[in-house]
Amino acid sequence: MSDRNAAPPRQGPRRVALSIDVVALAAPGHRLMTLLTRARDPRSKERWELPSDPARGEETIEEAAARIVRAASATPAAQLEQVAAFGDRRRHPAGAEVSVAFLALMPPAAVQAAQGAASGAESAWFALEDLPPVAPRHRAMIDGAMSAVRARLDQEPIAFRLLPPTFTLSQLQEVYELLVGRRLHKASFRRALQAAWLVEPTDEWRSEGRGRPAQLFRFAPRRRRGNRRGVRFDGLGNG
Amino acid sequence: MSDRNAAPPRQGPRRVALSIDVVALAAPGHRLMTLLTRARDPRSKERWELPSDPARGEETIEEAAARIVRAASATPAAQLEQVAAFGDRRRHPAGAEVSVAFLALMPPAAVQAAQGAASGAESAWFALEDLPPVAPRHRAMIDGAMSAVRARLDQEPIAFRLLPPTFTLSQLQEVYELLVGRRLHKASFRRALQAAWLVEPTDEWRSEGRGRPAQLFRFAPRRRRGNRRGVRFDGLGNG
DNA sequence: GACATTAGTCGCTGAATGCGACTAATTACG
DNA sequence: CGTAATTAGTCGCATTCAGCGACTAATGTC
Numbered sequence: 001m002s003d004r005n006a007a008p009p010r011q012g013p014r015r016v017a018l019s020i021d022v023v024a025l026a027a028p029g030h031r032l033m034t035l036l037t038r039a040r041d042p043r044s045k046e047r048w049e050l051p052s053d054p055a056r057g058e059e060t061i062e063e064a065a066a067r068i069v070r071a072a073s074a075t076p077a078a079q080l081e082q083v084a085a086f087g088d089r090r091r092h093p094a095g096a097e098v099s100v101a102f103l104a105l106m107p108p109a110a111v112q113a114a115q116g117a118a119s120g121a122e123s124a125w126f127a128l129e130d131l132p133p134v135a136p137r138h139r140a141m142i143d144g145a146m147s148a149v150r151a152r153l154d155q156e157p158i159a160f161r162l163l164p165p166t167f168t169l170s171q172l173q174e175v176y177e178l179l180v181g182r183r184l185h186k187a188s189f190r191r192a193l194q195a196a197w198l199v200e201p202t203d204e205w206r207s208e209g210r211g212r213p214a215q216l217f218r219f220a221p222r223r224r225r226g227n228r229r230g231v232r233f234d235g236l237g238n239g
Numbered sequence: 240m241s242d243r244n245a246a247p248p249r250q251g252p253r254r255v256a257l258s259i260d261v262v263a264l265a266a267p268g269h270r271l272m273t274l275l276t277r278a279r280d281p282r283s284k285e286r287w288e289l290p291s292d293p294a295r296g297e298e299t300i301e302e303a304a305a306r307i308v309r310a311a312s313a314t315p316a317a318q319l320e321q322v323a324a325f326g327d328r329r330r331h332p333a334g335a336e337v338s339v340a341f342l343a344l345m346p347p348a349a350v351q352a353a354q355g356a357a358s359g360a361e362s363a364w365f366a367l368e369d370l371p372p373v374a375p376r377h378r379a380m381i382d383g384a385m386s387a388v389r390a391r392l393d394q395e396p397i398a399f400r401l402l403p404p405t406f407t408l409s410q411l412q413e414v415y416e417l418l419v420g421r422r423l424h425k426a427s428f429r430r431a432l433q434a435a436w437l438v439e440p441t442d443e444w445r446s447e448g449r450g451r452p453a454q455l456f457r458f459a460p461r462r463r464r465g466n467r468r469g470v471r472f473d474g475l476g477n478g
Numbered sequence: 479g480a481c482a483t484t485a486g487t488c489g490c491t492g493a494a495t496g497c498g499a500c501t502a503a504t505t506a507c508g
Numbered sequence: 509c510g511t512a513a514t515t516a517g518t519c520g521c522a523t524t525c526a527g528c529g530a531c532t533a534a535t536g537t538c
Contacts, residue, residue, distance in 0.1 A: 013293035013335045015254035054253035061326030061337060085324040085339040087300030096252045098300060098339070100324045155390070170485070187487070188527060195525090211484025212534035409516070424497065426518070434494085450515025451503035481537080488531075495524070506513070 019096035020064040021052040021138065023083065023145035024073065024104040027162040027175050028111040032128040034142065035106075035114075037072055039093060048132045049093040050141060051123065065102035072123045075110035078161040081152075083145045090137040101141040103148060105161035153179055157198065160219040166202055168214035169193070197222040258335035259303040260291040260377065262322065262384035263312065263343040265364065266401040266414050267350040273381065274345075274353075275373070276311055276362040278332060287370075288332040289377045290362065304341035311362045314349035317400040320391075322384045329376040340380040342387060344400035392418055396437065399458040405441055407453035408432070436461040 024035040036048040051072040055064035062080060069077045080102055087098040111125050126132065131142070149158060159175045173189050193199060200220040205213040263274040275287040290311040294303040301319060308316045319341055326337040350364050365371065370381070388397060398414045412428050432438060439459040444452040 013256045013258040013333055014295075016257040016294065017252045018255040018257060018337060019252040055255065055326065055337070056253075060328065061324060064326075082323055084321055085300060087294065087303075087339065089299065094252050098257060098294070100326065100337070151390075151394070168485085185526090185528065186485090187529090190486080191526085208484085210482075210536045212486080214485055407516085424495095425516090426498090427496065429517080430495085447515085449505045449513075451505095451517080453516055479538100483536080484534090486531105486533075488529105490529090491527085493524100493526075496522090498519105498521090500517105500519070502515100502517075504513105504515080506511105508509100508511085 017095060017097045018054060019052050019092060019094055019099045020055050020061055020068060020102065021050045021092075021099050021141055022065050022068050022072070022102045022104050023050060023142055024069060024077065024106050024110075025145065025149070025162065026106040026108060026111050026125065027178055028108040028125075030174065030178075032178050033111060033125040034128055034131070035072055035110075035123055035125055036132070036134070037123040041093065044093055044135075046093065046133045046135055048124075048126075049134055050138045052092075052094060052096075052099070054096075061100050062102070065100075065104065069104045069106075073106065073110050074113045075106060077104035078107050079105040079158075081105075081148070081156075083141065083148050086137055086140060086144075088137075088140075090140055091135050092137040093135045096137075099137060099141070101144060103145045105158060107162070107164060109164070149179055150181075157219060157221065160198075163219075166204065166216045166218050168206060168216060169199075170214060172199070172217070256334060256336045257293060258291050258331060258333055258338045259294050259300055259307060259341065260289045260331075260338050260380055261304050261307050261311070261341045261343050262289060262381055263308060263316065263345050263349075264384065264388070264401065265345040265347060265350050266417055267347040267364075269413065269417075271367040271417050272350060272364040273367055273370070274311055274349075274362055274364055275371070280332065283332055283374075285332065285372045285374055287363075287365075288373055289380060291331075291333060291335075291338070293335075300339050301341070304339075304343065308343045308345075312345065312349050313352045314345060316343035317346050318344040318397075320344075320387070320395075322380065322387050325376050325379060325383075327376075327379075329379055330374050331376040332374045335376075338376060338380070340383060342384045344397060346401070346403060348403070388418055389420075396458060396460065399437075402458075405443065405455045405457050407445060407455060408438075409453060411438070411456070 026033050035051060037051050039047050039049050051068045053064065053068050053071070055061050059067070062082070065080050066077060083101040083103050085098060085100045092099055114121070114123070114125055134142070152158060153176070159172060159179060162175050163171060169190060173184060173186065176189070177184055198219065198221050199217040202216045202218055204216040206216055208214070265272050274290060276290050278286050278288050290307045292303065292307050292310070294300050298306070301321070304319050305316060308319075322340040322342050324337060324339045331338055353360070353362070353364055373381070391397060392415070398411060398418060401414050402410060408429060412423060412425065415428070416423055437458065437460050438456040441455045441457055443455040445455055447453070
């Protein structure tokens with residue numbers, strides 16, 4: 001991608017201060033969490049911000065996002081998706097004119113790994129409903145990332161990237177409930193799941209304290225005779 | 240992280256050659272069309288490219304997209320939506336390292352206006368299935384724009400922006416069919432439309448040559464008791 | 479051993495979808 | 509004229525699908 005700073009005709013578009021910012025999302029316990037880093041600019045109004053950095057010379061913006069996640073978290077992202085570019089006048093902590101936001105889906109292990117670190121670490125996980133103040137552009141990115149999640153939830157296997165490789169259907173349902181923001185009916189959820197051919201059972205069972213043990217499943221999508229059929233719920237009540 | 244090779248705090252992110260590019264979409268006759276401009280760089284491999292320009296100093300990226308449309312077409316966009324940022328290694332005609340693609344929904348009048356202009360004009364409309372070669376990044380943007388259209392078609396009033404203020408239901412169905420890329424069943428389409436409370440009839444009728452005259456409708460969405468209900472079709476056959 | 483707790487399934491009801499077949503109103507053509 | 513062709517618009521059936529309560533199953537707690 002060319003920095004043809006040589007002589008002739010055109011030397012490419014105007015140069016703009018551009019940042020890549022990452023909304024890392026995890027669902028460890030019973031709530032959604034995101035990863036923030038300490039403000040690097042001591043004059044910054046807010047004390048926390050999204051992991052962010054400019055893209056380097058020969059780096060793709062998606063590669064940059066992956067690197068930024070690795071720098072802020074011990075665990076790499078299970079999946080990276082672009083959210084949008086933000087080029088309005090909302091303030092960015094590093095003063096970027098334009099920023100590209102990425103959504104990083106993180107396995108629950110990423111949060112547990114961070115818990116072990118010292119509490120004075122450079123980055124920490126926060127519950128989404130209880131975030132510290134962040135710069136306006138970062139707030140817009142977080143909101144935009146959650147909207148994107150809800151919009152794509154029934155098209156892409158987002159929930160599975162927030163779970164360990166093997167999980168119970170109750171765990172899966174809980175993640176879906178966190179993402180769509182309401183309770184789902186158990187029987188309907190499982191029926192929709194079966195129709196979508198997304199999971200297959202393992203022969204393991206987990207007994208988690210009280211109650212009947214649950215069967216473990218793994219993510220195993222099957223393209224069944226071209227019937228791409230997402231997991232759709234319209235208005236499931238409480239279950 | 241960051242090239243902090245300088246001395247004091249931080250002086251904002253690295254500057255990157257950034258362009259704003261627009262996929263203008265229209266549905267004048269029985270096919271989808273997009274607007275291309277003549278390649279501005281005489282050494283360019285391709286002779287046509289998407290309307291494109293860097294964002295100016297105090298301009299929002301969306302404002303820049305609106306300006307770019309106005310520069311390439313006499314008619315302004317009926318609606319602008321961001322598609323995505325493209326920052327991979329695919330070639331951009333102006334050598335931009337990162338580009339933000341916008342989708343511009345254009346009324347049919349935009350194409351008729353352009354037909355009147357001289358054939359040697361700086362921009363021209365091309366049928367989507369029969370585009371001249373464009374740079375790889377522009378091709379990716381066009382494909383991405385069409386994917387975005389299909390993904391958002393049942394959430395947002397995209398089809399209406401491609402129609403004149405008043406239209407027949409057959410016209411509306413044709414636009415939907417062009418956008419989703421398959422035929423729809425007439426009765427099911429109208430039923431879904433009615434359930435979504437998106438149109439209201441006018442008292443005008445249009446007789447278009449042979450056949451029974453059709454009633455004209457206008458776009459008039461109603462938030463009916465909180466039932467946000469898009470126009471959903473799963474597998475409508477031919478009608 | 480009764481009870482609480484969690485997992486998993488069944489089956490009914492009402493709503494939504496796929497689709498063919500119908501009526502309606504106009505032009506084309508002999 | 510009158511009949512066919514053409515486009516608009518509606519009806520109603522058969523099937524599928526979503527919402528939901530109620531049930532059984534397997535474990536731990538007291």
